[in-house]
Amino acid sequence: MPVLTQVPDGANAARDRLLTTLLPDPRQALPEVRAAEAARDAVRSARREPEHRAGELDAVADELVARGLSPAQVREILGLRADEDLPGH
Numbered sequence: 001m002p003v004l005t006q007v008p009d010g011a012n013a014a015r016d017r018l019l020t021t022l023l024p025d026p027r028q029a030l031p032e033v034r035a036a037e038a039a040r041d042a043v044r045s046a047r048r049e050p051e052h053r054a055g056e057l058d059a060v061a062d063e064l065v066a067r068g069l070s071p072a073q074v075r076e077i078l079g080l081r082a083d084e085d086l087p088g089h
Contacts, residue, residue, distance in 0.1 A: 016030055019033060057086065058086065061074045061078075061086045064077075071086055074086060
């Protein structure tokens with residue numbers, strides 16, 4: 001069984017050593033595992049993005065309401081559809 005010539009540092013080292021013993025071609029599989037983990041992290045980040053953006057929209061809407069606009073006026077100014085309600089309003 002091929003052995004990796006370079007062992008990564010940190011938390012992934014133990015996992016990589018285990019995969020090296022389990023996989024028939026770890027030199028090819030370990031980069032694929034890392035690519036899959038990167039894709040997983042990107043998906044997780046993308047799932048959090050709408051919440052983050054909704055929070056930003058809510059903060060700006062609060063600021064506009066504090067300056068004297070009604071929530072309905074803010075929705076109209078922003079061109080929000082009827083099903084796109086402002087968070088918190």
